Amino acid sequence: MDDSVDTADLEWSTPPAAAAAIAVGGLFLLVGALTVASDAVGAVLMTVAAVMLLGFAAYALLVRPRLTLIRGDGPRIVVRTIGGRSTYGPADIDRIRLRTLRRIGRRTGQLEIEVVAEPGSPDPADSWNECRDDLPAAPDHPRDTTLIVFNRWDLGADLHEVADALSEAGFVTER
Structure with a gap:
């Protein structure tokens, strides 16, 4: 009987x-803008839309995996962005929350990870108050946290399953 814990990394x-598919749509728009569009304004709009779709597709293909869970004795999560990778342990996480929002008649979900900022990192509220001397100090808020938000598109999986995996690994998850 094998009682070992599966410590394989989970990636989303x-x-x-x-x-x-988004890249293909961008290419079709670009080809259409260059060959089919009969007016200059339409060609420019199609080209802008094509460039935006191609950029979005490149981002989705290059920034992979967006979220990695490293399970084991010291579980960690790794978040990948254009700026690089950041690794966080349970002590670095202030809160993980699964939210369901209603937008345009549909229910959408968000996985919010609130990360305690590194010591010495600038606080945006401080720079705001320095610029606006005539305003009172910013209200009490968690001044040393950063909010990372994922949706189903970012993770390519059901957000409830991701939250369950984070909970099983030892991260406290609010629902």
């Missing part, structure tokens, strides 16, 4: 097929 990111 945008499905490559979805990002590739």
